[in-house]
Amino acid sequence: MDQSYMQMFVEETSFSNRMVLGAVLPMSVWEPLPHFLQSWLRNFTAGTIIYFVTSSLWCFYIYYYKFNVYVHKDAIPSRKAICMQIYVSMKGMPWFSALPTISEYLVENGWSRCFPRISDVGWVSYTRNVGLYWLLVEFGVYWVHRMCHDIRPLYKYLHATHHVYNKQNTVSPFAGMALHPLDGILHSLPHVVVLYIVPTHFTTHIALMFLDALWTINIHDNVNGKLWPLMGAGYHIIHHTTYRHNYGRYTIWMDRIFGTLCDPKKEDEGKRS
Numbered sequence: 001m002d003q004s005y006m007q008m009f010v011e012e013t014s015f016s017n018r019m020v021l022g023a024v025l026p027m028s029v030w031e032p033l034p035h036f037l038q039s040w041l042r043n044f045t046a047g048t049i050i051y052f053v054t055s056s057l058w059c060f061y062i063y064y065y066k067f068n069v070y071v072h073k074d075a076i077p078s079r080k081a082i083c084m085q086i087y088v089s090m091k092g093m094p095w096f097s098a099l100p101t102i103s104e105y106l107v108e109n110g111w112s113r114c115f116p117r118i119s120d121v122g123w124v125s126y127t128r129n130v131g132l133y134w135l136l137v138e139f140g141v142y143w144v145h146r147m148c149h150d151i152r153p154l155y156k157y158l159h160a161t162h163h164v165y166n167k168q169n170t171v172s173p174f175a176g177m178a179l180h181p182l183d184g185i186l187h188s189l190p191h192v193v194v195l196y197i198v199p200t201h202f203t204t205h206i207a208l209m210f211l212d213a214l215w216t217i218n219i220h221d222n223v224n225g226k227l228w229p230l231m232g233a234g235y236h237i238i239h240h241t242t243y244r245h246n247y248g249r250y251t252i253w254m255d256r257i258f259g260t261l262c263d264p265k266k267e268d269e270g271k272r273s
Contacts (some may be wrong), residue, residue: 005116006108006109006110008116008117009104009107009108009114009116009202010035010108012116012202012203013035013039013104013108014038016039016042016206017030017035017038017039017041017042020042020045020046021038021041021042021045024045024049025041025045036101036105039101039104039105040097040098040101043097043100043101044093044094044097046210047093047096047097047213048090048093050210050213050214051089051093051174051177051213051217054173054214054217055172055173055174055217058173058218058221059082059172059173059174062221062223063076063077063172070223071222071223074169075168075169075222076169077169077170077171077172077175077222078169081165081169081170081172082172082174084178085165085172085174085175085178086174086178088161088178088179089174089176089177089178089179091181092177092178092179092180092181092184093177095181095182095184095185096177096181096184096185096188098185099185099188099189099191099192100188100206100209102192103191103192103195103209104206106192106195107195107202107205112195112196112200113195113196113197113198113199113200114195114199114200114202114205115199115200115201115202116202116203118201121199125199126201126204129198129199129200129201130200130201130204132198133198133200133204133205133208134208134250136194136197136198137190137191137194137208137212137249138248138249138250138251138253138254139190139254140189140190140193141187141190141249142247142249142254142255142258144186144187144189144190145187145247145249146258146260148183148186148187149243149244149247157180158180158182158183158186159179159180159183161179161180161183162175162178162179162180162183163243165178165240166240166241166243167240168222168237168240168241169222171220171222171237171240172220172221172222173217173218173220173221174217174220175220176213176216176218176219176220177213177216177217187249188209188212191205191208191209191212212249215249215250216249218232218233219231219232219233219235219236219249220233220236221233222237228252229251229252229253230250230251230252231246231248231249231250231251231252231255234264235248235252235255235261235262235263235264237264238262238264242262244260245260245261245262246260246261246262247260
């Protein structure tokens, strides 16, 4: 592949590094680092900021500002539970940040089907490819998540770390990233694998990886609202309390197709009967 074409990817990641790291750290700290480490530090910094800002604002809104509106006071997680979730999340964050960094490295070196500009393929192809990318990622995440439950060693040594939060009053937005590092990487791996299958706009790929983190935070807010066909917290809380249902990430479609969907409405009806 033409070297000048590949340089576009490097220029884009370098720009992102300057924008993020330049805003929060002195240049003397990050500028001497190799490009790969700069990208990792940028992903770690951005991921940490997104985690704390989004989780904190969401917790403030649903647990304090809207106290007893979305979540009953008995279902609000304790400060101790939230602090433990933060501790586990921050232990994993350096490793979670490594995957998008490796993904960027592969793209920069031509080992993917990424393209730097939407004009390279046109808006019609871009839109179709984004839809296919998202569908394959959703399929992949569903099966990774399901295998982490069905394969006993994977659950015992990896996924059980996340499932200690198995009651509504122990799940909070901060629990979304409270995973064993390898577990978190496995759940995000479909984002990288799909780059070898679907021609993907590079910036969109990075944006969707960060959206994945935001959505993970969202579905752990323990608000029991139902928004079909999205995988909201109403569905995901059932997953944390039953272990055997609702493995999807963004939607309930895969759970419906493969027979693992448990509807919050039917769950409530079953409890009342």
